Amino acid sequence: MGLSLLASRALRLSRIPSRATQIFLRPIVSTRDLNTPEPATSAAPPPPPPPHRHPVGGARVHFPTPDDAIEVFVDGFAVKIPKGFTVLQACEVAGVDIPRFCYHDRLSIAGNCRMCLVEVEKSPKPVASCAMPALPGMKIKTDTPIAKKAREGVMEFLLMNHPLDCPICDQGGECDLQDQSMAFGSDRGRFTEMKRSVVDKNLGPLVKTVMTRCIQCTRCVRFASEIAGVQDLGMLGRGSGEEIGTYVEKLMTSELSGNVIDICPVGALTSKPFAFKARNWELKGTETIDVTDAVGSNIRIDSRGPEVMRVLPRLNEDINEEWISDKTRFFYDGLKRQRLNDPMIRGPDGRFKTVSWRDALAIVAEVVNQVKPEEIVGVAGKLSDAESMIVLKDFLNKMGSNNIWCEGNGPNPNADLRSGYIMNTSISGLEQADAFLLVGTQPRVEAAMVNARIRKTVRATHAKVGYIGPPTDFNYDHQNLGTSPQTLVEIAEGRHPFSATLANAKNPVIILGAGIFERMDKDAIFTVVNAIAKKHNVVRPDWNGLNTLLINAAQAAALDLGLVPESDRSIESAKFIYLMGADDVSLEKLPNDAFVVYQGHHGDRSVYRANVILPASAFTEKEGTYANTEGCAQTTLPAVPIVGDARDDWKIIRALSEVAGIQLPYDSLGGIRSRIRTVAPNLLEIDERVPATFSNSLRPESSQKIKPEPFGVTVENFYMTDAITRASKIMAQCSALLKK
Amino acid sequence: MAQVAQVLKQFRVQPNSTSLEEARKRTFEFFKLACRSIPSIMEIYTLEDVVHPSQLRASVLAEIRKNAHITNPKVIDLLLFKAMEELKNVVDHSKQRHHIIGQYVVGRQGLEDLAPTDPGTSDYLKKFYNSNYF
Ligand code: SF4
Ligand code: FES
Numbered sequence: 001m002g003l004s005l006l007a008s009r010a011l012r013l014s015r016i017p018s019r020a021t022q023i024f025l026r027p028i029v030s031t032r033d034l035n036t037p038e039p040a041t042s043a044a045p046p047p048p049p050p051p052h053r054h055p056v057g058g059a060r061v062h063f064p065t066p067d068d069a070i071e072v073f074v075d076g077f078a079v080k081i082p083k084g085f086t087v088l089q090a091c092e093v094a095g096v097d098i099p100r101f102c103y104h105d106r107l108s109i110a111g112n113c114r115m116c117l118v119e120v121e122k123s124p125k126p127v128a129s130c131a132m133p134a135l136p137g138m139k140i141k142t143d144t145p146i147a148k149k150a151r152e153g154v155m156e157f158l159l160m161n162h163p164l165d166c167p168i169c170d171q172g173g174e175c176d177l178q179d180q181s182m183a184f185g186s187d188r189g190r191f192t193e194m195k196r197s198v199v200d201k202n203l204g205p206l207v208k209t210v211m212t213r214c215i216q217c218t219r220c221v222r223f224a225s226e227i228a229g230v231q232d233l234g235m236l237g238r239g240s241g242e243e244i245g246t247y248v249e250k251l252m253t254s255e256l257s258g259n260v261i262d263i264c265p266v267g268a269l270t271s272k273p274f275a276f277k278a279r280n281w282e283l284k285g286t287e288t289i290d291v292t293d294a295v296g297s298n299i300r301i302d303s304r305g306p307e308v309m310r311v312l313p314r315l316n317e318d319i320n321e322e323w324i325s326d327k328t329r330f331f332y333d334g335l336k337r338q339r340l341n342d343p344m345i346r347g348p349d350g351r352f353k354t355v356s357w358r359d360a361l362a363i364v365a366e367v368v369n370q371v372k373p374e375e376i377v378g379v380a381g382k383l384s385d386a387e388s389m390i391v392l393k394d395f396l397n398k399m400g401s402n403n404i405w406c407e408g409n410g411p412n413p414n415a416d417l418r419s420g421y422i423m424n425t426s427i428s429g430l431e432q433a434d435a436f437l438l439v440g441t442q443p444r445v446e447a448a449m450v451n452a453r454i455r456k457t458v459r460a461t462h463a464k465v466g467y468i469g470p471p472t473d474f475n476y477d478h479q480n481l482g483t484s485p486q487t488l489v490e491i492a493e494g495r496h497p498f499s500a501t502l503a504n505a506k507n508p509v510i511i512l513g514a515g516i517f518e519r520m521d522k523d524a525i526f527t528v529v530n531a532i533a534k535k536h537n538v539v540r541p542d543w544n545g546l547n548t549l550l551i552n553a554a555q556a557a558a559l560d561l562g563l564v565p566e567s568d569r570s571i572e573s574a575k576f577i578y579l580m581g582a583d584d585v586s587l588e589k590l591p592n593d594a595f596v597v598y599q600g601h602h603g604d605r606s607v608y609r610a611n612v613i614l615p616a617s618a619f620t621e622k623e624g625t626y627a628n629t630e631g632c633a634q635t636t637l638p639a640v641p642i643v644g645d646a647r648d649d650w651k652i653i654r655a656l657s658e659v660a661g662i663q664l665p666y667d668s669l670g671g672i673r674s675r676i677r678t679v680a681p682n683l684l685e686i687d688e689r690v691p692a693t694f695s696n697s698l699r700p701e702s703s704q705k706i707k708p709e710p711f712g713v714t715v716e717n718f719y720m721t722d723a724i725t726r727a728s729k730i731m732a733q734c735s736a737l738l739k740k
Numbered sequence: 741m742a743q744v745a746q747v748l749k750q751f752r753v754q755p756n757s758t759s760l761e762e763a764r765k766r767t768f769e770f771f772k773l774a775c776r777s778i779p780s781i782m783e784i785y786t787l788e789d790v791v792h793p794s795q796l797r798a799s800v801l802a803e804i805r806k807n808a809h810i811t812n813p814k815v816i817d818l819l820l821f822k823a824m825e826e827l828k829n830v831v832d833h834s835k836q837r838h839h840i841i842g843q844y845v846v847g848r849q850g851l852e853d854l855a856p857t858d859p860g861t862s863d864y865l866k867k868f869y870n871s872n873y874f
Contacts, residue, residue: 357869617872647872655868658861667864 053077053095061093070136075143087129087140088116096142099151099180101158101265102217103130106321107226113158113217115180117150118142126150148184155185161196161240162266163212170208171267173280177215198243204251205733206258206330208275214268216242220260227323228254229455229475244268253738254475255448255718258329262313262322273330273730274310278302283309286639289626290328291383291553291619292725294514295427295449296628297324301332301620301639308332308620308640318428318689319628325448326734327719332620334728338603340615341644352613357645357655364612365660367595371575373400380406380563381581381600382552382722385624385636386683387672388649389554390561391664392580394675395653398662403570406558407582408551410517411568415559417699418682419692420526422556422631423450424544425509426689431457433545435505436465437498439488439529440711441513442472445718446551447629451475464505466498469513469711483710485525492531502536509545510538514555515714523702530699539695546696549629551714551721556627560680579606580649581616583723599652601643602723615646618724622648623669625676625683632689633682748773748828756817763816767804770820770827774800777831785837791845799844 055061061081063069068083074094081090086109091098101113111131118129121139126146134140141147159181166172198211216235221244224233232252236243246252252260260269283302290297290311298314311332313324343360344352368376378396380389389406396404405413414420425433430453443451457463458476465478468487481487481498490496502508510529516522529546532538538545550556571577572589579585581600587609590596598610601618621642627633642648647655650672657664666672676683682690715721719731719738757763778793778800787796807819829835867874 642872647868651868651872655865658865663862667862 055095056092056097059092070134072134072136072138072140074140076139081134085134087118087120087127087132087134087138090134090138091118091129091140091142098129098142099184100130101176101180101215102219104219104222104263107219107222107263110218110222113215114154115151115158117147117154119144119146151184152186155181156189156191158215159185159189160191161212162215163195163197165213168276169210169213169267170270170275171213171264175267176265196240201245202249202251203246203269204253204257205730205737206272206326207252207260208270208272210268210270211243211245212268213266214244215266216244217265218244219263219265220244220269223260223263224252224254224257226459227259227452227455228256230254233260251737255325255327255444256323256452258326259313259323271310271330273333278304278309284639285312286637287314288620288636288639289634290324291626291636292327292331292722293325293447293449294550294552294555294629295319295447296553296626296632296634297328297449298634299324299328303620303639306640308335318426319630319632320449321452323449323452327448327721327725327731330730330734331725331728333730334602334724334726335618335620337729338723338727339643340601340603340607340613341646342615343645344613346611357647360612360614361656361659364597364614364656368399368576368660371595374403374570375573375575376401376403376578377565377570377574377576378404378578379580379582379585380404380554380558381579381583382407382554383581383619383724384554384558384649385619385622385626386557386561386633386676386680387624387669388580388653389558389563390676390679391650391653391672392578393561393563394664395657395662396578398657398664399660402566403574404563405565406552406554406563407584408514408517408555409558409563410519410522411565413517413559413564414526414699415562415564417692417694417696418560418631419544419546419694419696420699421548421550421559422692423511423547423549423629424539424692424696425547426630426691427453430454430509431460432543433457433505433507433509434461434463435501435508436463437491437502437508437510437532438465438467438469438478439510439512439525440469440516440714441511441549442469442713442715443511443549444473444475445715446513447549448718450549450629464501466501470713472713484708485521485528485706485711486708488525488528488532489706492528492535494535499532499536502532502538505536507543507545508536508538509547511547511549513549513711513714514551515712519707519709521704521707524704524706526696526699527702527704528706530696530701533696544691544695553626553628556629556631557625557633557680557683560627560631560683561676562679579610580653581723582606583726599649600723601646602727604723604726614652615644616649616652617642617646621646624649625673625686627683630689631682631692633684633686635686748777748824748831753821754817757813760811760813760816763813763820766820767816770823771800771804774823774827777827781830781840784831784833785835785840787837787840787845790841796844799847 063082069080070083071078071080072090074091074096077094079094081093088098098116100116102110103116109131111128114128116129117126119141120127166178200209200211203209218235221233221235224230232246234247236245261271282304286301288299288301290299297320298316300312300314301308302310311329313322315322342354343357345355345363347353376396376399378392380392393404427450455476458465466481467478468481470483491499516525533546574590574594576595579598583604583606596610597612598606599614599616601616619636620639622638623635625633625635654664654667666675673684717735719734720726725731775797778796782793810816
């Protein structure tokens with residue numbers, strides 16, 4: 001009501017003055033009532049008590065020490081906040097959303113955009129609420145003419161040098177500047193000079209820059225130096241010559257660089273692959289999870305029709321906060337290339353022939369019924385969901401074979417003790433740690449989001465990080481303690497200086513890389529690590545700091561479901577091998593006469609050896625459960641329809657079982673989930689992390705000898721780790737340009 | 741063949757049949773004309789590998805027999821006129837291959853289910869062969 005009243009009054013009054021006076025007395029503010037702002041104190045009648053409001057976004061306030069609560073008044077409404085909150089945070093608790101550009105909850109406070117000005121009683125000027133600590137009894141006014149005028153003025157200054165190119169800007173429709181100028185800005189500007197323009201910077205294949213649009217909020221600079229840990233971006237020049245850029249002509253080399261697209265409040269930093277592809281209001285969002293690494297970052301897939309247009313992060317404080325890695329954000333163009341869309345059989349001439357599902361399944365069923373049970377082998381790929389893995393396992397078991405495993409879990413993996421393969425501390429729990437020992441793992445490439453957590457902890461508490469493994473990049477302070485398991489023995493025996501660090505730490509954390517699973521002496525390594533853990537109290541009733549960092553989305557669920565091969569030589573004697581999206585399994589030792597069935601969504605490595613191809617759906621097209629490295633089960637949801645004549649993984653195996661004459665007892669996802677309940681009930685606790693029940697110290701000591709070979713690099717190329725990312729053109733560009 | 745085309749080209753609307761007998765004679769003439777044009781139809785529409793001439797003959801015959809119960813010479817004349825028109829269209833290649841196949845080759849017994857029906861398969865498998873979404 002207020003607005004329309006103001007507008008109509010402004011309209012009525014504007015007719016009265018003559019033309020001449022209008023020209024000379026052009027008001028400073030277009031909104032009439034704001035022309036003579038008076039401090040709110042002079043408003044005589046006390047306003048009625050405002051209705052109770054809820055904090056912005058339904059947030060809850062946590063009081064670390066209840067005595068430190070202070071009371072402030074926001075628009076006359078009293079709120080209790082912990083000491084140390086800023087005025088802006090106090091307003092949020094009171095349910096008032098303050099407009100802002102430079103302030104971001106996860107970055108340091110810069111206070112340079114001035115959009116968040118509010119009026120505080122007894123202060124002569126409006127104050128920047130994001131930078132002002134709230135004091136007891138403060139009376140904050142967010143809705144007064146002074147505050148409104150201040151915002152309108154700031155908006156006008158910001159728009160002065162901002163190009164009016166919203167129609168061709170990719171941020172249009174989800175732009176903070178656009179929204180806030182609609183809400184708080186004036187309806188006209190008084191700027192008649194030339195707008196300034198700024199040269200665009202080349203930040204690499206992922207981030208497109210249109211630097212003229214930049215409003216110098218420095219969010220991107222703070223993100224790069226604080227969260228991503230690279231000093232690539234900075235502010236150059238002063239005054240109207242101020243520019244954001246890399247100091248020298250240089251690409252932004254961070255695995256988190258895509259996040260600057262999200263935090264940039266305007267369209268200065270946008271996604272290069274998404275540029276001019278779609279407007280954001282045409283897109284349909286599907287809330288799902290990422291499977292390109294074992295973190296299971298929460299993402300939103302924006303699709304238009306059958307096409308995935310972009311991937312954005314979703315907030316999940318326990319896993320990825322609000323960031324995602326570049327691989328997660330930009331691999332999606334791989335979903336359009338190299339797809340398998342029809343069942344195919346390799347003819348005698350070595351070429352694939354398209355056949356119907358009926359024929360393809362009939363052939364597979366015939367072959368599988370001819371070979372001996374112990375010659376049947378199944379391998380689940382790194383992108384498999386729990387449902388299809390249990391169906392594959394049941395199918396092979398019914399055929400009489402137990403040779404089934406999941407890529408990356410290595411020979412005879414330990415599936416008995418859940419604490420032995422998940423991240424027991426949990427990803428958010430890492431923030432309480434004060435000493436890290438990383439063994440044979442390069443978290444920056446294996447799990448970028450976990451690395452971001454470690455960096456956050458190191459920055460906040462100066463936790464010590466010790467690393468054992470080949471030289472690698474870190475974006476925080478660390479000590480390289482050695483390269484081989486021998487160093488572990490030294491730490492266990494207390495001969496190494498780092499044992500003192502561990503001993504002094506309150507909450508020490510040990511993280512083992514999943515690359516160790518492939519080593520022959522892994523049991524010995526686990527024994528030594530257990531000894532270290534025992535010695536330095538890493539595992540206590542209130543703290544479990546002994547972790548494994550997995551690298552593939554399917555790994556944890558596969559071990560939960562007990563996908564453990566009977567013998568580790570089964571490939572050499574296999575006559576029938578069923579690859580469910582497994583592309584990284586080495587088929588060199590496979591006998592030449594073996595029959596290879598490849599079920600998957602991409603024509604990747606294993607297809608070269610396949611005899612039959614059964615097209616399956618990718619994770620964007622199906623519903624499936626995945627357990628991440630901390631053991632938290634989450635599900636994907638179909639965002640786009642399947643490609644061609646493909647089918648969901650579990651449906652194919654279920655159909656095959658029937659054609660082969662050993663029908664499996666379920667034919668719906670619900671049925672499979674009840675089957676999972678009997679094997680691994682934790683996989684049904686969706687979005688709920690179920691900690692391991694038994695500690696890893698129960699593990700029997702191994703009599704194996706430690707081998708002196710140094711730890712290897714597990715993930716060679718961060719950008720290309722699986723079938724989808726290997727098919728992606730953007731990921732190929734990234735590996736060419738950004739991999740050092 | 742050229743003969744047939746010639747006859748068709750010179751076809752004029754004839755005066756009405758005076759009796760049922762005459763209409764009957766005209767019907768036979770039409771049938772013979774159609775039969776004579778079948779080889780050229782087979783060639784124009786390359787039907788060798790989908791149908792045998794005798795099948796086409798049978799289907800023309802069946803079309804005629806469908807109206808066997810009609811005794812009014814006027815109605816028969818009209819039907820003959822329409823038949824002649826259709827034949828002319830066919831011979832002039834005014835139609836396309838799928839029209840012929842649809843109307844005279846498979847049209848008779850309708851599209852038969854080419855997929856083998858395996859009675860033993862479950863509901864699940866039938867749906868699976870059909871589509872991914874069920
Ligand atoms: S580029 Fe974007 S995030 Fe960076 S300073 Fe400019 S407006 Fe802010
Ligand atoms: S948000 Fe407070 S000054 Fe920018």
